[in-house]
Amino acid sequence: MRCPFCDHPDTQVIETRESDEGDSIRRRRRCLNCEKRFTTYERIELALPAVVKRNGTRTEFDRRKLRGSMSLALRKRPVSAEAVDAAIHRIEEKLLSLGLREVGSEQIGELVMRELKKLDKIAYVRFASVYRKFEDVDEFAEAVLEVRARRKRGE
Structure with missing residues (x-):
């Protein structure tokens, strides 16, 4: 080394x-x-599926890119590095369990949002606003209302 x-x-x-x-x-x-x-x-290095982007191009799955996206959403939020590592690990496990050779970036984005929702609601809304390409304040407000409704139901 x-x-x-x-x-x-x-x-x-x-x-x-x-x-x-x-x-x-x-x-x-x-x-x-x-x-x-x-x-x-x-x-252990396992063969994760290739990522098919929205424009149809294919690329290798990149753990660092996933961490970077999540870290950006979690910036200045009280979430430990260990919790982020665990979330990334769960996403990778889910991708491996699918048994697919290729997976759409949309599916990865949904997995990330699911994990961020568990880690930090603010980070979830931040990520969703970029990932879902919110066009106006109403879409942003809907995401906030969704988080509030789930919190009231105890999810």
Whole structure:
């Protein structure tokens, strides 16, 4: 493993821990050249379906892009990184369980909105306003009313 600070090819593993879910391994490493420490994660890599965008183009599923979209909606909201990681993991599990080779970006957007609704209502409305391309204030108000109605029903 190369050092991210000095690009030296030799690092030493100083601690290894399995995640609580057992689906990843966290390793603390030390560079043998610059002595700096960093963390790496080892995960099973499964073949997620390709993403078919609205314009018909296809691209590989990108976890970082998913995290970026969710992080933008969650900006300045009191949601932990662990909760976001868990939500991303659930989305990936759902995509894998579908058993499809391709999935529409709309379906991924719906999964993201479902997870954001559980994490933070404000983030959900933010994401929905961009994802659903709200054209006017009425559409925005409908999304807010939907969240309020679900909260009153205890969902």
